Amino acid sequence: xxxxxxxxxxxxxxxxxxxxxxxxxxxxxxxxxxxxxxxxxxxxxxxxxxxxxxxxxxxxxxxxxxxxxxxxxxxxxxxxxxxxxxxxxxxxxxxxxxxxxxxxxxxxxxxxxxxxxxxxxxxxxxxxxxxxxxxxxxxxxxxxxxxxxxxxxxxxxxxxxxxxxxxxxxxxxxxxxxxxxxxxxxxxxxxxxxxxxxxxxxxxxxxxxxxxxxxxxxxxxxx
Amino acid sequence: xxxxxxxxxxxxxxxxxxxxxxxxxxxxxxxxxxxxxxxxxxxxxxxxxxxxxxxxxxxxxxxxxxxxxxxxxxxxxxxxxxxxxxxxxxxxxxxxxxxxxxxxxxxxxxxxxxxxxxxxxxxxxxxxxxxxxxxxxxxxxxxxxxxxxxxxxxxxxxxxxxxxxxxxxxxxxxxxxxxxxxxxxxxxxxxxxxxxxxxxxxxxxxxxxxxxxxxxxxxxxxxxxxxxxxxxxxxxxxxxxxxxxxxxxxxxxxxxxxxxxxxxxxxxxxxxxxxxxxxxxxxxxxxxxxxxxxxxxxxxxxxxxxxxxxxxxxxxxxxxxxxxxxxxxxxxxxxxxxxxxxxxxxxxxxxxxxxxxxxxxxxxxxxxxxxxxxxxxxxxxxxxxx
Numbered sequence: 001x002x003x004x005x006x007x008x009x010x011x012x013x014x015x016x017x018x019x020x021x022x023x024x025x026x027x028x029x030x031x032x033x034x035x036x037x038x039x040x041x042x043x044x045x046x047x048x049x050x051x052x053x054x055x056x057x058x059x060x061x062x063x064x065x066x067x068x069x070x071x072x073x074x075x076x077x078x079x080x081x082x083x084x085x086x087x088x089x090x091x092x093x094x095x096x097x098x099x100x101x102x103x104x105x106x107x108x109x110x111x112x113x114x115x116x117x118x119x120x121x122x123x124x125x126x127x128x129x130x131x132x133x134x135x136x137x138x139x140x141x142x143x144x145x146x147x148x149x150x151x152x153x154x155x156x157x158x159x160x161x162x163x164x165x166x167x168x169x170x171x172x173x174x175x176x177x178x179x180x181x182x183x184x185x186x187x188x189x190x191x192x193x194x195x196x197x198x199x200x201x202x203x204x205x206x207x208x209x210x211x212x213x214x215x216x217x218x219x220x221x222x223x
Numbered sequence: 224x225x226x227x228x229x230x231x232x233x234x235x236x237x238x239x240x241x242x243x244x245x246x247x248x249x250x251x252x253x254x255x256x257x258x259x260x261x262x263x264x265x266x267x268x269x270x271x272x273x274x275x276x277x278x279x280x281x282x283x284x285x286x287x288x289x290x291x292x293x294x295x296x297x298x299x300x301x302x303x304x305x306x307x308x309x310x311x312x313x314x315x316x317x318x319x320x321x322x323x324x325x326x327x328x329x330x331x332x333x334x335x336x337x338x339x340x341x342x343x344x345x346x347x348x349x350x351x352x353x354x355x356x357x358x359x360x361x362x363x364x365x366x367x368x369x370x371x372x373x374x375x376x377x378x379x380x381x382x383x384x385x386x387x388x389x390x391x392x393x394x395x396x397x398x399x400x401x402x403x404x405x406x407x408x409x410x411x412x413x414x415x416x417x418x419x420x421x422x423x424x425x426x427x428x429x430x431x432x433x434x435x436x437x438x439x440x441x442x443x444x445x446x447x448x449x450x451x452x453x454x455x456x457x458x459x460x461x462x463x464x465x466x467x468x469x470x471x472x473x474x475x476x477x478x479x480x481x482x483x484x485x486x487x488x489x490x491x492x493x494x495x496x497x498x499x500x501x502x503x504x505x506x507x508x509x510x511x512x513x514x515x516x517x518x519x520x521x522x523x524x525x526x527x528x529x530x531x532x533x534x535x536x537x538x539x540x541x542x543x544x545x546x547x548x549x550x551x552x553x554x555x556x557x558x559x560x561x562x563x564x565x566x567x568x569x570x571x572x573x574x575x576x577x578x579x580x581x582x583x584x585x586x587x588x589x590x591x592x593x594x595x596x597x598x599x600x601x602x603x604x605x606x607x608x609x
Contacts, residue, residue, distance in 0.1 A: 049602075057517050057601040078521055085519020092605075096514045100232040110518045112226065157518075 004164065004197050005031035005054055010063030012049055012220075023049045025220040027063070033164075036191045036198045038211035045217040047201045048169055054199060055167040056084045068164055085113045089158030089196075091187075093170035095150040097142040103129065103153045104138035110161045128156040131194075132186060148179025155186060159196065166190065168200040172207050184210045226524070230531035233504070234539075241536060244500045248540025248584070249547060251493040252577050256548035257555070258486040259573040264564040265479055269468040271400045271566075274438040275304075276336060278467035279431040279448050282458040285470075288427030289457050291414075294329075300447050302440045303433055307332035310410055310429035314377035314386065323363050325377065325406040326429075327413040330356075336434045339397035340405075346371070346392035354412050358392035360403035369393075375406075382413065384420070400566050433461070490580045493540075497588035501533050505592030512596045513604025526593050533589035534582075541581030545574065 007029040014021045024046045031037050031054075039047040052058040053065055056072045065073050067087065075083055097106045107128050111121045129135045132152040142150050151171060158166055168187065172180035188210050190196045200211060208214045216223045235241055263270075279297065281287035288310070298306045310327040330351055334342055342350070342358060350356045357375060369375070369390055377386045388408050396403040410428065417425040435444055445461035452459045462470075472479070505512070512525060548569060556567040 052602055055517075081516065081519050081521045084517065090514075090517050092514075096510065098229075098511055098514070100236050101229065105228075109515075113519050113524075 002033050003030045004033040004035070004068055005029070005199075006064075006066040007050070007054065008064045008066070010050075010053060010060045010065060012046070012053060012058070013061045023220050024053075024060075027220075027222050029215070029222060031197060031199065033197055034191070034195045035213060036188070036211045037200070038208040038214045039199065039201045039217060040203065040205075040208055040214055041217035044219075046220045047217045050217065051167050051169055051199055051201050054165075055088050055090065056080050085110060085161065087164050089161065089163040089166045091151070091154050091158050091166065091168035091171045093173040095142070095147070095154045095174075097150055097153055097157075099142050102139050102141055103134060103145065103156075106142070106153055107138075107156045107160050110157060114161070124160050125156075128160040129153075131159065131190075132156045146179070147175050148182055151175060151179070151183050152186065155183070155190070159190060159194070163196075165197045165199065168198065170201055170203065172202070172204060180204070180207065226527060227531070230528055230535060233508075233528065234532045234535040237504070240500060240503070244496060244536055245540040245543060247496045248493050248537060248581075249544035251489045251496070252541050252544025252581070253548050253551055255486050255489045255580065256545065256569060256573055256577055257552060258482050258489070259576060260548075260552050260555075260567065260569055261564075262479055262482050262486070263570045263573065264567045265472055265475065267400055267402075267564075267566045269465055269472065271339075271398075271402070272463070272465035272468050273339075274441070274463065274465070275435050276464040277433040277435060277441060277445055277448070277461050278464055279433055279459045279461040280429075280467070282449075282460040285430065287457070288424075288429060289431065289459065291426050291428050293431060293452065293457075293459070294428075296451055297431055297433055297448055300444060300451075302436050302444050304436050305332055305335050305434040307336040307432045307434075308410065308428040308430065309333070309407075309432065310413065310427070311381070312377075312379075312408075312413065313381040314379050316375070316377055321367075323360075323404045323406060324402075325408075327410040328407045330407075330409045330411075333407060333432075334394075336432045339401045340394040341397055342392050342394045346394075349391040353389060353391060354409055354415075355388055356391040357388035357406055357408040358394055359390060359406045361393055361395050362403040363406065364390075364393045382417070382421075382424075384416075399568065402566060432464075490584065493537075493580070494584045494587050497533060497537055497540075497584055498591065500536065501529065501588045501592045502595075504532065505529060505596055509596070509599060509604050510606065513599070513601045516601050516604070522597050525596055529593050529596060530586065530589045533592075534585040537581045537585030537588065541577060541584075545577050548577075 007027055010024060010027045011022070012024040014023060027050060039050060041047045049058065053060050054067065060073050064071050070083065072080060072083060098109070104125055107125045108121055111124055116124065126135060129138050132155050134149060134152050134156065137145060137149060145153065171187065172183050175183060184207055187198055187200065191198050200207070202208055281289055294306050294308060297303060307329045312325045312327050314325050334340055334347060346358070350358050359369060363369070371390055371393065373390045375388045375390055379386055394403070414425050433448065435441060441463050448461040449459050515525065552567070552569050559567065
């Protein structure tokens, strides 16, 4: 398997007034295509920050991040936005669905940035919702769905554009055990059946068991 | 699903807040429209002035009369096409609250110098035939249900006594801004009675209306008219009709200016109302905007979403306000004396200003939330650092 993600000597600091707060220290990490990597660690260890950097929603203070041959740290905001829409699918802890849109419309959102026709968009959305088992709930609003169903809609939204990597930040953190198992099974299926490269941040050892590799972060260092 | 659908759904997300904002904007637009209508109604006489008419009045004040004999002398000036005159009569019709302009005029020339008062040949002929005939504007005829042949009785105040007139003509306004609330009768009718009852007041007119061939010569002709009567017992002041009309409303300038200022302050208030709504909406959706950015929506998309929402609310409020302004202005018009504001209607410029204000308010109210949304980093939008 080829290396899909190369994180080279990446450091990240935040600034509060004149104080520098180091979050990641000289991280180097490779993720192969089709891999399922779990990042674990205590709160404040920098795992979400690392995920954000790889997903292109934040920029490193130092170092480079190559995803499928593109050094995303060098892209400007506009190019990065376009890159994200083409290459990354996001799953968040709190689902982050738009409450005024139906499940169908939420999943359709990323496709509005493409040149697909309305009919093509519909086909993609229906396929994505079928994959997550919610084809019969496409006209439901988020408030009409359970937490597990909301997260499945969020996963459908993440995969509808057929991204090369899927990043999931505590995807089971807000779910009961049964729903969490469903979501993890779904992610596992996406990895195995659809060959999606998955990076998942989690506190939950049960969730991490589903991953091929588990890496731990401690105070900004990969251990 | 299109972005427009999301804009509309966002605008209607908090129905009560959006409804209150729309009502607030609508009320402000109504107030703006009403104030602007009063201001334009005030200036209507100035705006409707013809540039080929001069007014010659007594140099001291409009209330001092001029000798009838001046007419002939003014007529002889080169460039003068026709000279007419009028005299403010005043009087009371029914009671003092029924106000409209009543003037003794030169019946032979008045409709030549005021072609915007349109009278049929038959009515004009009938008016000229009878010494106590009168002509009234269409609006007055409509208000008092007057018909040709009716006797109109006025109780004189400036010229005491009972004055009876026979209605022989109802003039139609040529344009919407033409004053159709006046009453004209023969100056000779007034003068004859004054000769009998108050001879010292006879033979005078209030002011002259001088129609000229070339509006570019107005200043020169005005100077010539005033030069003829310089050092006479009744010196004159000649000016364009526009300047004359402006002189009438000059005393009310402070009030009108205040109304003008208030009408624009109202726009500022609308801006604050909508701005507040948009800021609250954008703050509540910080996380959603972060999600959209994460999905690849760029600055243009987010500007479109926020500006679009602001414009939707602004135009809904502005449109509702504008729609309601028409019946409200009509209601005001029906309840104010006709003579107070001869023309009281929403001018196209008021509609343009209201629409422009809605546009401006929509844009201005979205600036701060757009700036805030664009400057918020995605990770800050999600509100946590791992």
